[in-house]
């Protein structure tokens with residue numbers, strides 16, 4: 334235990350935020366720019382998971398892998414394919430350089446310039462509105478918990494003893510795995526599987542249930558097929574009996590009796606909230622294994638404490654961490670209505686092709702509206718730009734109610750994370766499907782597929798017998 338008696342300070346800011354990841358940083362910047370006195374406490378690296386161990390390194394690795402894959406994929410364009418020479422240590426330097434380029438945005442220096450007091454300490458509650466952080470005692474009427482999540486290790490016998498990589502360690506690896514075994518076929522598992530395969534590893538993914546289970550299966554199947562065609566071994570409905578160390582690295586024994594030898598093992602089997610050491614009970618902040626319990630305005634069971642970002646277990650996306658921080662600012666600082674709107678939540682998985690979703694999936698829409706929905710589809714094979722790029726595996730799928738209200742959309746395509754954005758806007762602004770059918774996108778773009786999917790809502794009525802009858806009648810009038 335560290336003893337701070339000599340340098341003990343007492344602080345009483347307007348807002349105290351624990352955690353300088355995506356959620357905490359947005360809340361801190363917003364509150365400070367509104368002129369409030371803000372203390373931000375961070376025990377590890379500024380920027381949290383997204384910058385250091387999540388979105389940024391994973392997308393940088395994916396970008397390097399795409400460059401490698403492009404060298405293999407030239408044949409249909411008349412370019413002789415070559416097997417790329419991958420300098421894996423240099424690839425990881427690229428990943429570190431990208432993190433370093435973004436890090437100043439999240440740095441102590443930047444936040445201090447905004448007027449935030451940053452404490453590089455671990456925080457814990459010592460009362461309902463009081464925290465201890467190193468030698469500081471902080472008392473505040475508005476405390477924001479933004480402590481994030483950590484990889485959850487499934488209870489597989491031998492796993493802990495054998496040792497494994499997670500998102501917290503894989504980006505420090507500088508040797509190309511000869512055989513990477515991945516436990517978990519969610520977004521992390523599949524993004525990392527495809528990237529490593531493209532960089533030259535043999536990759537096996539073991540999934541106990543379905544791949545990308547949170548996404549529309551009709552679209553997820555397209556991603557899964559692409560990974561398989563690139564040589565990723567994908568095994569779903571696969572139960573692992575135990576894991577052991579082996580001379581080559583690790584051996585995974587399946588319940589079927591099959592043994593898989595790998596050089597590296599990555600666990601990407603879901604997330605658990607970070608609440609360790611916070612002494613939440615001392616503040617009367619209720620929590621479960623899923624996360625810190627919050628209401629729709631993200632307030633906890635203690636009216637002075639909010640929980641935003643991954644730690645509340647609602648979503649695990651950087652954009653949701655930012656959105657939840659903005660709700661805190663709106664509700665707690667402006668005292669305006671601020672309730673999380675689940676209908677507008679988007680997400681994307683950055684495999685190639687990407688898979689993006691906003692609002693309800695077809696299954697969710699059917700659960701809520703029965704058969705009173707319309708499902709609209711437009712295949713990329715019908716899109717001229719996709720043909721020129723030879724990226725015709727994919728589609729836009731949208732769901733509306735009978736009156737044309739957009740309930741959800743999903744896209745599997747290159748850059749689906751970008752292509753989904755008009756749908757995000759339409760759902761957030763409650764536009765009808767006619768809005769997406771009646772704008773003029775430039776030709777030739779992948780984005781036209783969204784307009785064509787939206788337009789298909791009207792095909793039957795527009796070109797049906799009534800309209801034909803009307804146009805015939807009008808054509809008889811003098812010009």
Ligand SMILES: Cc1cc2nc3c(=O)[nH]c(=O)nc-3n(C[C@H](O)[C@H](O)[C@H](O)COP(=O)(O)OP(=O)(O)OC[C@H]3O[C@@H](n4cnc5c(N)ncnc54)[C@H](O)[C@@H]3O)c2cc1C
Nearest residue numbers: 352354355356376381382383387456481642643649650651
């Ligand atoms: C491999 C991977 C890829 C991802 N890719 C994407 C993506 O492409 N797009 C996307 O939207 N999301 C992605 N995510 C999810 C995204 O990273 C998280 O949703 C986001 O980082 C959550 O932000 P946060 O602020 O809630 O938590 P974090 O970023 O985890 O920040 C929490 C901070 O709190 C600190 N902390 C915890 N306890 C204490 C304490 N007691 N005292 C002081 N400090 C404390 C921690 O040190 C940490 O820095 C990815 C995640 C992973 C793992």
Ligand SMILES: NC(=O)c1ccc[n+]([C@@H]2O[C@H](COP(=O)([O-])OP(=O)(O)OC[C@H]3O[C@@H](n4cnc5c(N)ncnc54)[C@H](O)[C@@H]3O)[C@@H](O)[C@H]2O)c1
Nearest residue numbers: 487517518519520521522539540541601602603649681682
């Ligand atoms: N592109 C993105 O936005 C992005 C990328 C990566 C992560 N994330 C966020 O991070 C979260 C966590 O990602 P994740 O992929 O770790 O979690 P996940 O919960 O989405 O997927 C984990 C998968 O592991 C499987 N699994 C669990 N235990 C298993 C076992 N014993 N054996 C085999 N499979 C097992 C589950 O069935 C599930 O399919 C995501 O839900 C997402 O919110 C987002």
